[in-house]
Amino acid sequence: MNRVLPILTVVAAIVVLWYGAAVAMNRAWVLDQAARAGTEPPAFGQMVVATMTQERPVLPAPHQVVAELWKGVAGQAITSKRSLVYHGWITLSATLLGFAIGTAAGIALAVGIVHNRAMDMSVLPWAIASQTIPILAIAPMFIVVMNSMGVQGLVPKAIISAYLSFFPVVVGMVKGLRAPDAMQLDLLRTYNAGGAAVLGKLRLPASMPYLFASLKVGAAAALVGAIVGELPTGAVAGLGARLLSGSYYGQTIQIWAALFAAAIVAAGLVAVIGLVERVTLRRMGMAR
Amino acid sequence: MKNASAFDWTLTGIVIAALVAGWIYDPRLGTVLSIWLGAWAVNAMIARGRGPLPRWLVxxxxxxxxxxLWELVVRLFAVSPVILPAPSAIAARIAGSGPTLWADFVQTGLKGALTGWLIGCAAAVAAAIAVDRSPFLQRGLLPVGNFVAALPIVGIAPIMVMWFGFDWQSKAAVVVVMVFFPVLVNMVAGLKATDAMQRDQMATWHASYWQTLWKLRFPAALPFLFNGLKIATTLALIGAIVAEFFGSPIVGMGFRINASIGQLALDMIWAEIAVAAVAGSAFYGLVAQIEKRVTFWHPSQRRQ
Known part of the structure; x- marks a missing residue:
């Protein structure tokens, strides 16, 4: 309770602020309608109701977003094009595929970097520098080029996700694989352990906390990559497409619902990784 | 590395086999492979050396x-410029459309990203100091901030474009929201970084809350703050570029990328990406330099 209560307070404060902002920002439209109809502006009570029942509010009230979210998740068959489960799954599948590829490649490269001095010196500086570059800007071009080569759908988005989750994993894993100190490495040398044994018995286990930290960053990046990858193909399917079509047609409630769906997916991914992390570290005896 | 000779010989064998296979299959492939492996061998040789020179030479x-290799592949295999333009073509484009690129950079990099970064970081530091006196609020704000920092916040771009219009203000707004939470979380953590002994020392000098904050806790928080600021530099440029995909005036890096896709002018897109890369690393480098100057006392900076 000691930990939950402060969080609930902050969340409640955000919701209250949101309702207040919704009234303030949607008020202009209600006043405008009243002026056009030639009637008196409504009293405060009616005003509050009127600001929260609009079809295209400037800022939808939280319950409107939740209702739209519920309608999108449970209101129709999950194969429907209006179902958020359908769109969410399209984005999530690209994210997961890309995340898996990016993580595997990242770990492989990190192992190479740790074992090969030339690789370490030539690749690692670029991997670190690439983190300061807005790589995401490549995404739309990549999608269109792949499209012109006949590759569509899941794969191009997954490649972008893989690319985005790749570098955090490389940098984190290199740090993790180098985490064992000289004493531990010396001990394994006295056992006459080869490179593979040192890797499997010391370096990989020692790198686990670093791996999970970078996995969380990588998963969030992969999701952003998949969403942005859905923009240039013209709003066909996926959460990014819902955002774009909502922005074309001014469907603000739809945008917010898609945004919350994306947030739930991201939170789910990070939560799953956190759970795996807790279980793994506890079984390895590394839990704090 | 003494018993690595067997491994080395296998590796050499694989390399030679790959070269021969490449030359037989297609001489062009063989050329590319030879140059790559040759350069790799040179690099491996230099990397064995000590001193500061290999550090940047490799x-x-x-x-x-x-x-x-990129240039060679494009030339030898005659790759269409609408799939992958050669580096020389991109360089020519950068040289040829300097004013356009500069205007785009001013619009997206300076007006959108930098303004948003400044406002967002200032707001986050102010918010962190505001909740500083209430451990209750901190305990609530930290998990929420960590949670929000992991969300795909670029998604609010269409909303901000609706609220603040097509021009740079909406991009700056996206950037403000994107950078706020990482900086807030780091700053809140940083303000806790002093230990009881140091705070007691300030108390024995009868320092007020604000004196303690300014003389002790704010400097102690700087390494944490700069960590957040550096994360925020990367996010800022990404936010400003992606927000332009949802609507922009006819200038800006995101706009140019989107418009050039329609014209299949890939060299222009790569030119914009090159500018974004330089701008991103320069921005990050600048913040890192300031960090070095300001937190020179911190162990992580003192080692060099």
């Missing part, structure tokens, strides 16, 4: 090799 050589 990565530089690696980068140059990549560019040369």
């Amino acid at each position: 990565p530089a050589l690696f980068g140059v090799t990549l560019l040369v």
Whole structure:
């Protein structure tokens, strides 16, 4: 309770602020309608109701977003094009595929970097520098080029996700694989352990906390990559497409619902990784 | 590395086999493979040396090799410029459309990203100091901030475009929201970084809350703050570029990328990406330099 209560307070404060902002920002439209109809502006009570029942509010009230979210998740068959489960799954599948590829490649490269001095010196500086570059800007071009080569759908988005989750994993894993100190490495040398044994018995286990930290960053990046990858193909399917079509047609409630769906997916991914992390570290005896 | 000779010989065998196979299959492939492996061998040799020279020579050589290979592949295999333009074509484009690129950079980099970064970081530091006196609020704000920092916040771009219009204000707004939470979380953590002994020392000098904050806790929080600021530099440029995909005036890096896709002018897109890369690393480098100057006392900076 000691930990939950402060969080609930902050969340409640955000919701209250949101309702207040919704009234303030949607008020202009209600006043405008009243002026056009030639009637008196409504009293405060009616005003509050009127600001929260609009079809295209400037800022939808939280319950409107939740209702739209519920309608999108449970209101129709999950194969429907209006179902958020359908769109969410399209984005999530690209994210997961890309995340898996990016993580595997990242770990492989990190192992190479740790074992090969030339690789370490030539690749690692670029991997670190690439983190300061807005790589995401490549995404739309990549999608269109792949499209012109006949590759569509899941794969191009997954490649972008893989690319985005790749570098955090490389940098984190290199740090993790180098985490064992000289004493531990010396001990394994006295056992006459080869490179593979040192890797499997010391370096990989020692790198686990670093791996999970970078996995969380990588998963969030992969999701952003998949969403942005859905923009240039013209709003066909996926959460990014819902955002774009909502922005074309001014469907603000739809945008917010898609945004919350994306947030739930991201939170789910990070939560799953956190759970795996807790279980793994506890079984390895590394839990704090 | 003494018993690595068997491994070395296998590796050499694989390399020679790959070269021969490449030459037989297609001489062009053989050329590319030879240059790549040759450059790699040179790099491996330099990397064995000690001293400061290999530190920057090896990565530089690696980068140059990549560019040369890219150019070669495009030339030899006659790759269409609407799939992958050669580096020379991109360089020509950068040289040829300097004013356009500069205008785009001013619109997206300076007006959108930098303004948003400044406002967002200032707001986050102010918010962190505001909740500083209430441990209750901190305990609530930290998990929420960590949670929000992991969300795909670029998604609010269409909303901000609706609220603040097509021009740079909406991009700056996206950037403000994107950078706020990472900086807030780091700053809140940083303000806790002093230990009881140091705070007691301030108390014995009868320092007020604000004196303690300014003389002790704010400096102690700086390494944490700069960590957040550096994360925020990367996010800022990404936010400003992606927000332009949802609507922009006819200038800006995101706009140019989107418009050039329609014209299949890929060299222009790569030119914009090159500018974004330089701007991103320069921005990050600048913040890192300021960090070095300001937190020179911190162990992580003192080692060099």
